[in-house]
Amino acid sequence: MKSVLSRLLMLVVLVALLLSACGPAATPAPTQAPEKPLxxxxxxxxxxxxxxxxQGMYEALVKVQQEMGGPSKMEIAYSENMFKVPDAAAAIRDYASQGYDIVIAHGSQYGTSLAQIAPEFPNTTFAWGTATDTFADQGIKNVFAYNPSAEQGGYVLGTIAALMSKTGVLGVCGPVEAGDAKTYVDGFKYGAEQARPxxxxxxxxxxxxxxxxxxxxAAETHIAAGADMLTGSSQSVVGAIGVAKxxxxxxxxxxxxxxxxxPDIVVASQVYDYTSIIKDMIAKRKAGTLGGVAYTLTLANGGLTIKYNDRVPVPPEIKAKADEVIKGIIDGKINPLP
Amino acid sequence: MSNVFTIPVVLGIIYSGLRLATPYLYAAIGEAFAQNSGVYNLGVDGIMLMGAFSGFYVGMKTGNLWWGLLAAMGVGLLMGLLMAVVSVTLKAEQGISGIGLYMFGLGLSSLLFKKTMSGVESISGFQPVRIPLLGNIPYLGDVLFNHNLLVYGAFLLVPLASFILYKTPFGLMIRAVGQNPQAADTLGINVDRIRYITVSLGGMLAGIAGASLSISLINLFQENMTSGMGFIAIALVYFGSWRPLGILGGALLFSFVNALQLWLQVLGVNFPYDFAVMLPYAMTILALAISVRRAAMPDALGKPFERGEF
Incomplete structure (x- = not known):
């Protein structure tokens, strides 16, 4: 029974392969069949x-979708709360085998799994971050990587915070000392120390x-120890923001x-904007390149922006200093990490 | 190290420690009622999440935090009741049904959050109430007697639960049912009914534990915001040898060490942060290894009761 089934399955696969191989040849296709959505x-x-x-990545995808003309041009599927890596790996594999064109593994912890999955689906484009490794040295050609230079905005925000602080004490609520959280924290600290010795x-x-x-x-502790300007990274900072408020x-x-x-206490935020790298990945895929590029989000390429909150005004001279720092980082005159 | 423990630091540790201990106390004492009657409920974390969500949502929509608290208690009670049906009446394996309840709470609270709200929002939770006279004690008044009602409630629950468990006929029945249900049954105690009451009560307290996060301490709801606190609460029940006072000791140890490690980091004590983060867990395991009294474990814990089965 089992062998009959497997033979049948093989037959179906063979027929499907033949059909798909013959398909384009049989119809040279000048016809304008409705284009399949990405x-x-x-x-x-x-x-x-x-x-x-x-949220940063998801909203960027939605923005690109709108620019492309809605769900009929680009379909988005997502799996959230995949904090367990084996679950995430299963989801990545599922999407790839369901024929998704681009599968994004949004988490540096997913890298090892992705390096195993990507070679099995050579026609699928994969992307992951925050990371800089496209696994090209392992011979993998269909993986993009992206990495925000979080230290850049960290440096700028550290500058503003140091100059605005009345107590001269800043508190940083970090999650895990890794990835963009670590570079952000390091940049913030360095920027603050440079702006106000x-x-x-x-x-x-x-x-x-x-x-x-x-x-x-942690936020309570920072404030009790005299901090009047706080920052932090990761989704758990909502707790710290509540305390600050x-x-x-x-x-x-x-x-x-x-x-x-x-709205009454947030001075400014560093915002990750992935739209340009998503668009670039789509363009590269259309041109036949499925991976191999490591993107960096920076202030210079617009992947990072500093967004002020109008309700908490920053004194003009401090804003001017921040602009100067941003320019310095873009020009390469300021190195945001010690 | 000697200059680390200045007065403001010690006061800061006490203040943060009491707040951190609050949800653990509610959840662990609730669990202690259930376990003393012979049922362990691993679904505490799921109930906490549902309590946190319903407390927050109802509190926000009605503008009255008391309605929110009541909703959290009601939802917790219902989930406790569900656990009781599955584990007492249907006699299902308690560990598995508890894990099931946890996942149910985790999933449902996330789903409801997503369907009813567009994102994380914060509300103004229960405000601190300064206790007259005691609140005016220099230094200590601020850190001990200037908290919100749910924090006081958690600490008042300890003597109350102790009294119920050890000084009332009802408490005696709970412990009898947990130690030897057959004997209790022959004395005319309705084993199933007692277990229904304790597991539901445990659920209600877990609901309050969740609400203490969402409407009194952190004042917002986020998916999986407990991140496993319910499981630590269960560990605290073992740590405290199933006695409310022991649980209080465990919760305070864990919370104070957690508050201390944050201060060590803030003060820039040269100390790897990984070790600081590990400290509360390491201390708890150490204290557990030294202090736990196995003999205190209810004999019938985890065993469904079958009438006439000797």
């Missing part, structure tokens, strides 16, 4: 409304991207514009 899938560790890492930058890590409660306690400290957002969470 199918994009994304697997991410938190939710599309996390106000941070995942003698400023005290307190850094904590909770060891988790999702522990909202401990993140809130209650205690009247100012907040600097990272990864996404966090103004809506606390």
């Amino acid at each position: 199918r994009v899938a994304i697997v991410m560790p938190s939710s599309i409304t996390d106000m941070a890492f995942s 003698g400023v005290k930058v307190q850094v904590t890590y909770t060891g988790s991207f999702s522990d909202v409660s401990l993140m809130a306690a 209650e205690k009247g400290a100012k907040w600097f957002g990272q990864q996404w514009d966090q103004t809506s969470l606390a």
Whole structure:
């Protein structure tokens, strides 16, 4: 019984292969059949409304979809809260085998799995980040990588925070000392110290991207220790923002514009804008290149932007200083990391 | 190290520690009621998430946090009741049904959040209430007696639960049912009914634990915002040898060490942060290894009761 089934299956596969091979040859296709939509899938560790890492990528995809002409031109499928890597790997494989054109593994923790899956689907474009490795040295040609230079905006926000602080103490609520969280924190600290020698930058890590409660306690601790300007990274900072709001400290957002969470205390945010790299990946795929490029989001290429909140005005001289720093980083005159 | 423990630091540790301990106390004491009667419920974290969501949502929509708290209690009670039906009446394997309940709560709270709200929003939660006289004690008044009602409630729950478990006939029945259900049954105690009550009560307290996050301490809801606190609460029940006072000790140890490690980082003590983050867990395991009294475990824990089965 089993062998009959498997033979049947083989036959079906063979026929399908033959058909697909013959298909284009039989119809040289000048006919304008409606173009199939581009199918994009994304697997991410938190939710599309996390106000941070995942929302940034999802909203960029939606923006590109609108520019392309809606769901009839580009389909988006997503799997959220894939904080367990084996689950994420299964989802990535599912999307690829369902024939999605571009599959984005949005999390540096998914890299090892992706390196195993990508070679099995040579016609699928994969992308992952935050990362710089396209696995080209393993002979893999269909993986893009993307990495935000989070230290750049960190440096700018650190500059603003240091100059605005009355107490001269800044608090940084870090999640895990890795990836863009680490470079952001390092850039913020360095920028603050360069702008105002003698400023005290307190850094904590909770060891988790999702522990909202401990993140809130970290913010409490920073404020009790004299900090009046706070920042942090990851989806768990919502807890810290709540504390800052209650205690009247100012907040600097990272990864996404966090103004809506606390419109009276968010001074400015570094926002990741993935739209240009998504568009570039789509264009490259159309031109026949399925991977191999490591993108960087920077202030210079518009992948990173500093978004101010009008309700919390920044004094003009500090804003001017921030603009100067942004220009310096773009020109390469300022190195945002020590 | 000597200059680390200044007065503001010690006061800061006490303040943050009490707040961090609050959800653990509600959840763990609720679980202690269930376990003392012989049922362990691994679904605490799922109930907490549902309590956190319903408390937040109802509180936000009605503009009255008390309605939110009531909703969290009601939802927790219902989920506890569900656990009781599955584990007491249907006699299902408790570990598995508890995990099922956890996943149900995790999934449903995320789904409801997504369907009802466009994103993370914060509300103004229960405000701190300064206790007259005690609140005016220099230094300590601010950190001990200037909290919101749910924080006080968590600490008042400890003597209350102790009293119920050890000084009332009802508490005696709970422990009898957990130690030897057959004997309790022959004395005319309705084993199933007692277990229904304790598991539902545990669910209700887990609901409050969730609400304490979403409407009193952090004042927002985010998917999976408990990130496993319910499981730590279960561990605290073992840590505390099934006694409310022991649970209080465990919750305070864990929370104070957590508050301390944040201060160590803030003060820039030269100390790898990985180690700091590990500290509360390491201390808890250490204390557990030294102090736990296996003999205190209810004999019938995890065993469904069958009448006449000796």
